[in-house]
Amino acid sequence: MGFIPFMQDDAADRVLETVARRLIAKGYRVEGLVQHAENVEGQCCGAVDLEDIVTGKRWQIMQALGAHARGCRLDFNALSDVAVFAEVRIRTQPDLLILNRFGKGEERGGGLRSVFEAAFVADVPILTSVKQPYLDGWQAFSGGLSEPLPADAEAVLTWSCKAIGEARRVRDVA
Template sequence: MTNTMPPIAAIRFGGGVAVDALLAEAAFRLQANGIVVEGFVQLERDLSENCCAAMHLEGIRDGSVWLISQDLGKGSSGCRLDPQALAELCGPLLRRVQEKPDLLILNRFGKGEMLGGGFRAAIEAAFILGIPVLVAVRDEYAEAWQAFTDGCHVELEPRSAAIDAWLCEHVHRREARDAA
């Protein structure tokens, strides 16, 4: 079978799209079928007193939860992403990518990645190793994503059916991939 779509897919989304739930459902469904999935999905938890929910990442393989936002206080309009927290997750993720999982899922290609940090190195490493990558990209970062991938990606609609079609085309168990 010849792949017709690139092994890097972005779920492009704007406000009101439950992209985090779509990524989590895909990841956990694949794992239940014996597919080795690495990466992170995003969780938001209400801090009640503060204006915004805290951002957490959940490790897909082990369920560990990491806080990646910083409390900037009421009335703050700055980016609440904690770049240091994200950087601390990327090193261990890079080591796990070297183990060649069947798929890498990342919660976002966002500001950190646009500026050369975040999970950008993990996406690059997965691409070099031939590991399919699925990532969510907000509309505001679509141009940076396009430049980063040099157009070597496919954009998926934020629907389970579109995601599943891409996954069926590109994600195969490591044993099957290594035997080919």
Template sequence: MQIAFIHARSRGAADDTLRSVAATLRARGHHLAGVLPEPCTGPDRHACDMDLIDLATGARLHISQKLGRHATGCRLDGAAIETAAMVVAGGLAAAPADLFILNRFGKQEATGHGFHPVIVSALERDVPVLVGVNDLNRPTFESFAAGLAVELPDSPRAVLGWITPHLRRHAA
């Protein structure tokens, strides 16, 4: 079981590293599973509105609720996260992946929902897993990983250094 995380010390802190790693691995011909965030754009969008991009298909998965311009509550749509997780799980089951990436082990995953079962499925399939983890959810993630997760610096070079030996073994 290969699982690693980047400690995201602020909102979205690990996203650029994860995007860079995904782009590099794709350019090397590796098949990826998982999701990365993509901000929503447009006149009716809030700065916190978010989509996820399915790394296997490129599909855009909307995960934010439309609460109105002045709303201050969490915009995450739990049902949309569950739907996105099912889409990604289906892709993972249909085609082998060299790496599963999740931008954030968040509130949903900490309670056993969202992408939690997809992470488990990837690990059961011997697919290495890379996630971003914030301060709030780190204790739950560490409990979930049972001491087996490797903490990586927020650096594409460090992440590629960790994953490259596992990719070779996985591809063999």
């Protein structure tokens, strides 16, 4: 497992999407989700979509609660739909799974945690990003079996190709 630690979402999101597109162009089978965020006037926070890397299908995962809303705006029903979709895609045994992030929901056992778990059980390499406040939760989840990566597309691409090669060797032996 590889992860990009970050404080601001944009750089990590761009790197994950760039790496996904480049790996697919090289013929690798990449599954997963990338995030697209945009500011929405009159709302306390912007809109956030998750896009399936292969199909382009998008889910809006934030609820519009108004300009003065406080607290979590995640739409847990939408996130549940995304998780079911992504878990089915893991069954195709992709070369790499990219999930936009491991965050508060995953740290608490929800969000897309079941997708991370399904990929781990299926021996599919995982690439994600983790915001600084959730690094301890990520380390506990990954059991120290993950590698921090810089928010640099070339470095992440190199790591991804190496992880894919190692996973293929393990599958060939099994």
